[in-house]
Amino acid sequence: MKEGRILKALGGFFFVHCPQEDKVYRCGIRGRLKQAGIDVISGDLVEFTLLEDGSGIVESRKQRDNYIFRPPIANVERVIITSAIKEPDLHPKLLDRLLILAENAGLDIIICINKVDISGLEEAKNILSDYERVGYKVIYTSVKEEIGINQLRDVLQDKVSFFAGPSGAGKSSLLNAIQPGLQLKMGEVSCKIKRGRHTTRHVELLALDNGGWVADTPGFSVLDITSIESNELQYLFPEMDDYLDGCKFIPCSHSHEPKCAIKEGVKGGGISESRYQNYLEFLEEIKKKEEKSWRR
Numbered sequence: 001m002k003e004g005r006i007l008k009a010l011g012g013f014f015f016v017h018c019p020q021e022d023k024v025y026r027c028g029i030r031g032r033l034k035q036a037g038i039d040v041i042s043g044d045l046v047e048f049t050l051l052e053d054g055s056g057i058v059e060s061r062k063q064r065d066n067y068i069f070r071p072p073i074a075n076v077e078r079v080i081i082t083s084a085i086k087e088p089d090l091h092p093k094l095l096d097r098l099l100i101l102a103e104n105a106g107l108d109i110i111i112c113i114n115k116v117d118i119s120g121l122e123e124a125k126n127i128l129s130d131y132e133r134v135g136y137k138v139i140y141t142s143v144k145e146e147i148g149i150n151q152l153r154d155v156l157q158d159k160v161s162f163f164a165g166p167s168g169a170g171k172s173s174l175l176n177a178i179q180p181g182l183q184l185k186m187g188e189v190s191c192k193i194k195r196g197r198h199t200t201r202h203v204e205l206l207a208l209d210n211g212g213w214v215a216d217t218p219g220f221s222v223l224d225i226t227s228i229e230s231n232e233l234q235y236l237f238p239e240m241d242d243y244l245d246g247c248k249f250i251p252c253s254h255s256h257e258p259k260c261a262i263k264e265g266v267k268g269g270g271i272s273e274s275r276y277q278n279y280l281e282f283l284e285e286i287k288k289k290e291e292k293s294w295r296r
């Protein structure tokens with residue numbers, strides 16, 4: 001039996017990389033896996049056997065370390081949350097959604113702000129200062145002016161990572177700049193609406209020369225966070241950690257309660273007002289969903 005990692009699923013086949021041979025096998029899958037409800041996606045580690053014609057059959061799937069729902073990918077360590085400041089415009093709410101989903105999945109997080117040739121580097125740094133203060137690592141890049149590409153390549157080394165972020169931010173372009181020859185599909189940002197077209201359509205893990213594995217993923221603009229529990233949300237904002245012990249009421253939702261250390265933190269400037277407002281909005285959204293499911 002051979003072992004390997006699923007790089008992509010396409011047309012009913014799975015492309016499995018075998019590390020010992022550094023070779024990719026096209027595999028089918030045993031019907032009994034499907035019958036048992038075991039699905040196989042990019043990033044999964046599997047065992048497979050070889051057929052006479054040189055193709056393979058996936059026999060079993062190993063336990064997943066983690067599993068990302070959107071994009072569907074398993075066993076990843078690091079996410080590169082990619083946005084631009086302009087073309088497309090930065091949406092802090094979408095950024096915060098991506099951040100809490102990544103925190104919830106226990107991923108290592110890097111924020112990449114691309115297209116600084118359009119926004120200006122200083123402007124970009126100003127806008128992201130709240131996030132740097134929280135402790136997030138932010139890499140500023142421009143594919144056009146070749147800024148920050150080496151830094152980005154370095155954080156992908158020897159890790160399994162994926163790019164996530166809105167369409168048109170430049171995820172595929174960045175990967176092509178990191179390793180020319182990857183030949184990813186790229187789209188034009190439409191001049192009229194300044195929005196990218198959805199050009200990356202499936203999730204595929206790609207091998208980097210520096211030992212990293214990385215997945216380009218399709219962009220998106222809406223993200224559901226209601227799989228998170230309302231009382232867990234506070235732990236997904238790292239800047240709140242130091243304050244949580246100070247609230248008078250336990251539990252405290254940090255919304256309407258008096259003597260709330262989080263609200264004090266916002267007043268004192270230790271917690272950013274806009275991140276706090278997003279916390280409140282997400283909390284409402286999650287609570288609404290929870291109430292609905294209780295009523296059922």
Ligand SMILES: Nc1nc2c(ncn2[C@@H]2O[C@H](COP(=O)(O)OP(=O)(O)OP(=O)(O)O)[C@@H](O)[C@H]2O)c(=O)[nH]1
Nearest residue numbers: 115142143167168169170171172173187199200219
């Ligand atoms: N000015 C400028 N344009 C860029 C930069 N990076 C990418 N672009 C352009 O932005 C457009 C969108 O880039 P893509 O790489 O396709 O964006 P994407 O994030 O992969 O988009 P989806 O696949 O739709 O999610 C392309 O026309 C790129 O040439 C940059 O740093 N500066």
Ligand SMILES: [Mg+2]
Nearest residue numbers: 171172199200
């Ligand atoms: Mg793309």
Ligand SMILES: [Zn+2]
Nearest residue numbers: 247252254260
């Ligand atoms: Zn509180």
